[in-house]
Amino acid sequence: MPKAHLKVWRGDDSGQYVEYDVEYEEGMVVLDVVHRLQATQAGDLAIRWNCKAGKCGSCSAEINGKPKLQCMTRMGTFIDGETITIAPLKTFPIIRDLVTDVSWNYRVAETMPELKLSGPDASGHRRMQQIDIDREQEFRKCIECYICQDVCHVIRDHPENQGNFAGPRFFVQLANVAMHPLDQNPKSATVAHGFGLDYCNITKCCTDVCPEGIHITDNAIIPLKERRVDEYYDPIRAIGRKLFGKK
Amino acid sequence: MAQATDIQRRYGKTQRVDRWWIEPALFGGGLLAFVIYSTVSALILGNSWHFEAGPYLSPFFEPLIKPGWVPEWISPAVFILWAPLGFRTTCYYYRRTYYRSFFMSPPGCAVTEPAKSYSGESKFPFILQNAHRLFLYVALVFIPILWYGALKAFWLDGEGLGVGVGSLILTANAFLLMMYTLSCHSLRHLIGGGLDCFSCSNYTRTRRKAWDILSLANEHHKGWAWASLISVGLADLYVHLVANGVLTDLNTWSNF
Amino acid sequence: MADIETHEYDVLVIGAGGAGLRAAVEASALGARTGLVCKSLLGKAHTVMAEGGIAAAMGNVYSEDNWQVHFRDTMRGGKMLNNWRMAQIHAQEAPDRVKELEEWGALFDRTPDGRILQRDFGGHRYARLAHVGDRTGLEMIRTLQQHAVHRGIEVHQECTVNRLLKDGDRISGALGYWRESGRMVLFRAKAVVIATGGLGKVYSITSNSWEGTGDGHSLAMQAGADMIDMEFVQFHPTGMVWPPSVRGLLVTEGVRGDGGTLKNTSGERFMFNYIPPMFAAETADTEAEADRWYDDKVNARRTPDLLPRDEVARAINSEVKAGRGTAHGGVFLDIASRRSADYIKRRLPSMYHQFMQLAGVDITKEPMEIGPTAHYAMGGVRVDAETAASTVPGLYAAGEVAGGMHGSNRLGGNSLSDLVVFGRRAGESAAKYALGLTGQPSVDQGAIAERSASILKPFEGGQENPYTLHRELQECMHVNVGIIRTDSEMRQALVKIAELKDRLSRVQVEGHIQYNTGWHLALDMEHMLCVSEAITMAAIERKESRGGHTRDDFPSTSGEFSQVNVVVRLRGSAVSVAQEPLPVMPDELKKLFEE
Structure with a gap:
């Protein structure tokens, strides 16, 4: 049986890496190896995990420096004998080992606007066409692993921005509200602006790391920025508004 | 307390073991090379390096604007190049690339950036990126102009219709520049992305179809950006080399 | 005990999957002070794993569909052992609950005329499952989560409830610990809704996550609630x-x-x-x-x-x-x-x-x-069909942890609808019960002190590894009380469970109490052993094969057992089983099965 050489962060803020050798089998993912480590050598190792199928977004960690889901990272992607470094999400305060305090994200979630849908028609149905919702369905694939929040340099390297920047996950949610065909919220792009949209410099790391393959930048953030341009920075629309009144 | 220093203190600048720096170095280098080349070719050399050869005009100078009151040392390219320069500088793809390569903001994903503070595109000068829409309108005007230049390259005064390597290069260049413009995020938004209801009328359904097509093109915006950047540079170089007698254009005309 | 962190609620909901969230939303809407406790982060509950869809006879694809057909499918799928009234309520209310999810933001796939698309699933006569690709559970939990967050419900994440507390016969709260700090926390509550999901983790091959350790089943049993149909485990x-x-x-x-x-x-x-x-x-x-x-x-x-x-x-x-x-x-x-x-x-x-x-x-x-x-435990807390009330005053159960709705076998798609239909009912009746009480029931300080001390015992020395004990239990249950069962094997399982209980008293965990997953497993083992014993005892009692219970030694269904539920009770440390008659279906519903 091959052995994996792991370097795992142990302890809290003042912790350090501890190295382990753990046996693994073909087809295993990093999370399996960490579980085996837990069952055999480090019984008190703190990790989060739930579904082990890339659906719940609990086991996020930084593997060899890249934010990933442990359950979707196959051991076959490493070179034999390569040291595999497993660190907690670095943007968030460490609780212990691989577990971080992600409560900031939950606080931001509380500030998100709520959908307000128009009522059903006479037959009791809310009619929506598939072509009107497929864009939003992409956004709703989000599993809230917070990997995009972790990798986003706006808060990763500048935590002082956490007060006025919601992060990629929540721009996806704002785009969902903005583009919902039946939503009755004011359609002003200023809503997203209030969550620090223009702090994003579209360097696309969030899209690069999203385990669900959501095109966060191209389909959520840039369209939101463009909606703001419609209102404030489009000269032709501004002239149109002057000439023909509000469009 | 800045946490960035916390991350560095605990883990160092990055723990990535792949060669993450290749991408920003390569693309940054490419951009820099183009900027230097185009500045030298179009602005510094300007009128002193011939940019017209037979039916061919370098795309840096299309359409040629040369009023008499402009002194000879000012290149006619200045009347043209502000438009593509503005369009590309504010382009969502190029922004990603030069923020990473030149501003190191960030140098790579999960790589600590050097800047102490950050306000993104919320303040001057980067708030000017919102002018992308304005430059898009200008770029749209340039599409027929560049096609005009390409078609003109098939017609030699005195001899009429013909074809040469230069005509083909300028045609390919016009096509690539058009595709770069059509795959723009801002255009994708204008054509349909700004709608919340696609199914509401035949007009919006048509816009949805156009949006689908532009979305496909937009997925490869990076590809179109580089292809058109290289093609416009090469087209300029080719026309210059022919115009200055370094190369001879293969063509069907007898007297050029 | 003055130094224990204490929260006071009218209604405490344990578990933040589909049923728990829906219960909390309803209780809160009725004006009850509502708290929600979950073992993981909010939004990670096992509901996200539900893929196919939510069954509701909306008739959007086949207009022939209606609640009677859905009811009939559910009863036949459960081999007629279901609580008929639950199956009826479920079939009648599911369409409204689906539309409610849509109102709250869920975006189901659409039919060409813009209604909710429905897909075919096992055991359903017509295409009936409203769905979003194959991630319907995620859509449901995210919708409920975002709705709940805006209702101002207090959510206690990564907190495990270890005991229910009673004031005489009735519920008075729950005692738990924070996974992060390891410290104890007391929830005083007039009513408690258990919505803890399943128990798949007692088997070695399971679709369940680490959370499916049967906590709710075990907590309810320890609080004196009746359990039914525990022998039926869906593979x-x-x-x-x-x-x-x-x-x-x-x-x-x-x-x-x-x-x-x-x-x-x-x-x-x-x-x-x-x-x-x-x-x-x-x-x-x-x-x-x-x-x-x-x-x-x-x-x-x-x-x-x-x-x-x-x-x-x-x-x-x-x-x-x-x-x-x-x-x-x-x-x-x-x-x-x-x-x-x-x-x-x-x-x-x-x-x-x-x-x-x-x-x-x-x-x-x-x-x-x-x-x-x-995959799924059909059995669970015996509840009243209308109110989701257990046999313990103030204790309610909804979702997988409740028994009766699915009989001996659940149809695919009926679990998501079960969660919202009975989650809502549990929240509603818990709130009404709690708001009708005057004063907060008292909690037994002695019991709290005792439990707060005994919970730390795994740190004190012993030689058993919790991971090893867990693996042995899983193997034992899988082999002996798995898809195919016989009397002798199940009796062996009982012996093994007794042995594991004994060894659990000498379990040893390393490290300290902060976010110590080994310790958490050692504490969950108690619940897993409790439900394993309940499953095995009930399975021995049912001498026939039906639904999710197949006996090699009794390979066919039996008329005698078609009329009874096996009821499991815990009194002191002794588990007892009894056969009790099924509720009788009224004649007009019986007619649905005559064609």
């Missing part, structure tokens, strides 16, 4: 079997609903050999008819690949035992030969990715290898 027929690390991981029934067929290693569609008499009239008996059914549901009968889960799981088990299974001990599930790659990727995106990323199998080109996996 989902299609779990992944390879690679070993994903063994048990769910493959949605939607694969079969959308055209996937089961084949053995000789390429035979073996399900035609396993059509039980009860379903013969409505099941195709030739491949040609089954193939026609995908496009013509009116003139062709449905494919046997979509028989209820218990039938399919047993069939697969038999094929593998007869040597017609794959090298990894499964059979093939093939959708590639019927559907285009585009269709598969659009309808089953997460299945496509799951196989591509975890097994290196492209399901648009190759068949999947699948086999049964422990």
Whole structure:
């Protein structure tokens, strides 16, 4: 049986890496190896995990420096004998080992606007066409692993921005509200602006790391920025508004 | 307390073991090379390096604007190049690339950036990126102009219709520049992305179809950006080399 | 004890999956001070794993569908052992609950005329499952989570409830610990809703996450509640079997609903050999008819690949035992030969990715290898159909932890609807009960002090490793109380469970109390042993085969057992079982089964 050489962060803020050798089998993912480590050598190792199928977004960690889901990272992607470094999400305060305090994200979630849908028609149905919702369905694939929040340099390297920047996950949610065909919220792009949209410099790391393959930048953030341009920075629309009144 | 220093203190600048720096170095280098080349070719050399050869005009100078009151040392390219320069500088793809390569903001994903503070595109000068829409309108005007230049390259005064390597290069260049413009995020938004209801009328359904097509093109915006950047540079170089007698254009005309 | 962190509520909801969130939303809407406790982060509950859809007779695809048909399908799927009133309420209210989810933001796939699209699923007469691709559970939990967050419900994340507290006969709160700090926390509550989900973690091959340790079942038993139908454990027929690390991981029934067929290693569609008499009239008996059914549901009968889960799981088990299974001990599930790659990727995106990323199998080109996996506990807390009240005053249960709704076997898609239908009812009745009480019931300080001390015992020294104990229990249950059961094996299991209980008293964990997963497992083991014993005792008692309970020594159904629930009770440390008659279905409903 091959052995994996792991370097795992142990302890809290003042912790350090501890190295382990753990046996693994073909087809295993990093999370399996960490579980085996837990069952055999480090019984008190703190990790989060739930579904082990890339659906719940609990086991996020930084593997060899890249934010990933442990359950979707196959051991076959490493070179034999390569040291595999497993660190907690670095943007968030460490609780212990691989577990971080992600409560900031939950606080931001509380500030998100709520959908307000128009009522059903006479037959009791809310009619929506598939072509009107497929864009939003992409956004709703989000599993809230917070990997995009972790990798986003706006808060990763500048935590002082956490007060006025919601992060990629929540721009996806704002785009969902903005583009919902039946939503009755004011359609002003200023809503997203209030969550620090223009702090994003579209360097696309969030899209690069999203385990669900959501095109966060191209389909959520840039369209939101463009909606703001419609209102404030489009000269032709501004002239149109002057000439023909509000469009 | 800045946490960035916390991350560095605990883990160092990055723990990535792949060669993450290749991408920003390569693309940054490419951009820099183009900027230097185009500045030298179009602005510094300007009128002193011939940019017209037979039916061919370098795309840096299309359409040629040369009023008499402009002194000879000012290149006619200045009347043209502000438009593509503005369009590309504010382009969502190029922004990603030069923020990473030149501003190191960030140098790579999960790589600590050097800047102490950050306000993104919320303040001057980067708030000017919102002018992308304005430059898009200008770029749209340039599409027929560049096609005009390409078609003109098939017609030699005195001899009429013909074809040469230069005509083909300028045609390919016009096509690539058009595709770069059509795959723009801002255009994708204008054509349909700004709608919340696609199914509401035949007009919006048509816009949805156009949006689908532009979305496909937009997925490869990076590809179109580089292809058109290289093609416009090469087209300029080719026309210059022919115009200055370094190369001879293969063509069907007898007297050029 | 003055120094223990204390929260006071009218209604405390334990568990933040679909049922818990829906209960909390309802209780809060009725004006009850509501708290929600969950073991994981909010939004990570096992509900996210539900893939196929939510069953509701909305009739959007087949207007012939209505609650009576859904009710009949549910009862027949459960082999008539269901609490008829629960099945009726469920069938009647599910469409409203689905529309409510839509109002709160869920975006289900659409029909061409803009209504909610519904898909075929095992045991359902008509295409009935509202769905979002194959991630319906995620859509549901995210919708409920975002709705709940805006209702101002207090959520206590990563907090495990370890004991329920009583004031005399009635509920007075719950005692738990923060996973992060290891410190104890007391919730004083007039009413408690248990919505803790399942117990799959007592089996070694399971689709459940670490959370499915039967906490709620065990807490309710310890509080004196009656449990019913504990012998019925659903083995989902299609779990992944390879690679070993994903063994048990769910493959949605939607694969079969959308055209996937089961084949053995000789390429035979073996399900035609396993059509039980009860379903013969409505099941195709030739491949040609089954193939026609995908496009013509009116003139062709449905494919046997979509028989209820218990039938399919047993069939697969038999094929593998007869040597017609794959090298990894499964059979093939093939959708590639019927559907285009585009269709598969659009309808089953997460299945496509799951196989591509975890097994290196492209399901648009190759068949999947699948086999049964422990999936769902039909049994649970005995509840009143109208109010979801348990037999303990102030204690309510909803979702998987409640028993009765699904009888001996649950139909796919009925669990998501169960969560919202009975989650809402539990929240409503808990709130009404709590708001009707004057004063907060008292808690037993002595019991709290005792428990706060004993919970730390695993740190004090011993030699048993909690992970080893857990593995031994899983193996024991899988072999002896798994898909096929016999009296002698189950009695061996009881001996093993007793041995494990004894060894658990000498369990040793390393490290300290902060976020110590080994310690958490040691504490969960107590619950797992409790429910394992309940399952085994009930399974020994039911001397017949029915639904999710198959006995080698009693291979057929028995008329005598068709009239009773097996009820399990815990008194002191002794588990007792009794047979008690089923509630009697009124005549007008009985007529639905006469055709």
